[in-house]
Amino acid sequence: MSVSEFSLIERYFAAHRFQRSDVALGIGDDCALLLPPTGQQLATTVDTLVSGVHFFADADPEGVGHKALAVNLSDLAAMGATPAWATLALTLPQANEQWLAAFCRGMFALADRHGVQLIGGDTTHGPITVITLQAHGFVPPGWALRRDGAKPGDGLYVTGTPGDAGLALAAAFGKATVAASHENYIRARLERPEPRIAEGLALRGVASAAIDVSDGLAQDLGHILERSRVGARLEVERLPLSPALAASLDREAAVVTALTGGDDYELCFAVPPERISQLEGSVAKWSCRHTRIGVITAKPGLQLARANGSAFDLEQRGYEHFG
């Protein structure tokens, strides 16, 4: 790309003039200058989306812009942090104005809804599109939702309906058939995940541990169990399946998808028994459902149990990548 093409790109990002009072200097110098609030911890996360790996090369660029920010805000949500700032490193094969305009629309619409300011970035030329976004937020000391705080006896919960994005991917690869009436819903769940920011904030002081589900519920829950040195018993019949998922796959396949499908960006969290009433008091304001799916155990490992007490064996059902 020529220098002028780069200027064009940079104008796209600098043109969006949302200005937070804690940004002393935004896009356009060697560094951004920020004013972190006194007495708060700074939460920082970074995620990369690679064309052809994390999104289809011909995916709607507005959705790609949304998702690049959403996956990062989801990490802040899982930490119980209030979003504030983002930086964007964008590698592009060419300066396609139409693509860029749509990408910006998707990214800035989500950023504006959560009060996030783009404070800097880098635009480079490369053979494929690679998007690395970094998000920053704030959390009072001691209130962050870490992965390592779960204790035996804590209730195990998940937001929303996991497996929908996995179903959308399976449908895109011709491995599942979805009725036309469910198509828009599952595509939105894959392409426009809604970071559970309000829910993460509500879980401060309530959840003992939390993680966002990006690689599949079973695998991500595994990170909580490992870090907290505990196990969990997950009752597969309790898994909240969306009408789209329940209608598109048989019951067993739907459960496998809910357990292993990635890209959901729901929160999986643990709540100590004495704080469950606090949780139930807060959920009235949530924009998504929450479901108790099991309990944290002293016995290590993840047990997947049916209501009749028998084990649900994921690997027997053809899921290869688990564990």
Added chain:
Amino acid sequence: MSVSEFSLIERYFAAHRFQRSDVALGIGDDCALLLPPTGQQLATTVDTLVSGVHFFADADPEGVGHKALAVNLSDLAAMGATPAWATLALTLPQANEQWLAAFCRGMFALADRHGVQLIGGDTTHGPITVITLQAHGFVPPGWALRRDGAKPGDGLYVTGTPGDAGLALAAAFGKATVAASHENYIRARLERPEPRIAEGLALRGVASAAIDVSDGLAQDLGHILERSRVGARLEVERLPLSPALAASLDREAAVVTALTGGDDYELCFAVPPERISQLEGSVAKWSCRHTRIGVITAKPGLQLARANGSAFDLEQRGYEHFG
């Protein structure tokens, strides 16, 4: 890459156990948790290196690791910030342990020298290697070296000897011949740029504007002039040429290379007349030379002048990408 290959990679980064007291939680959760110092501004920058664009695909990985961090630390230096934290987003075609080990050696050696802790990252699979590193540092409010503070009459300076990295690139592409005695020097200047951190800190309260030279001295100085709404008169005979550059090219070509060669990561800065004695008092402790190359003018634009007063015309000398 499989899950286990990812774990391998993540172990490489988590294994380096340098721990700053202002990092409450480092690699391994949804976010890092940081404790920015009270009363300081947070300076943030991000830069991407793409294989085949910013470094040769077969480049020494130790040098690539060094450079990925160095270009970011150079931005902190140009802002007068003290480095603190970094995140790394790494897209790789495969998990090559030997490459990763060398990359980490280069990156962590430089990080350790500047007290920088790697606090998080993301490792993804993709068809080519793309490295996005983000660095954070601190600067007291009002002390940052911005691009927009240069005033007519300010002296114009540069650190080190610009053009060496440009010469190394020209040699790599067969467009210049470098004597064997200078080869190691110019290769180090291209592959192992030394971020001018101490010099940036020394310029706090001294320089009125600063930038690091990544795209060529003339072009990067142009950013200071544009942002400060001033011009400059740069005396080309004053340009400090390294013995390697002076010996490898004729005088005119060497000057063009010093003005337009990228990847130097030297600092270009302006100093008001009343602070020049302060500058001269501080440079005894610098690890590199500094040279006055001209003066900031009220007349906009960059004038390149010979000692006899005639103009030095870059474009006449075959340089196409300038301006």
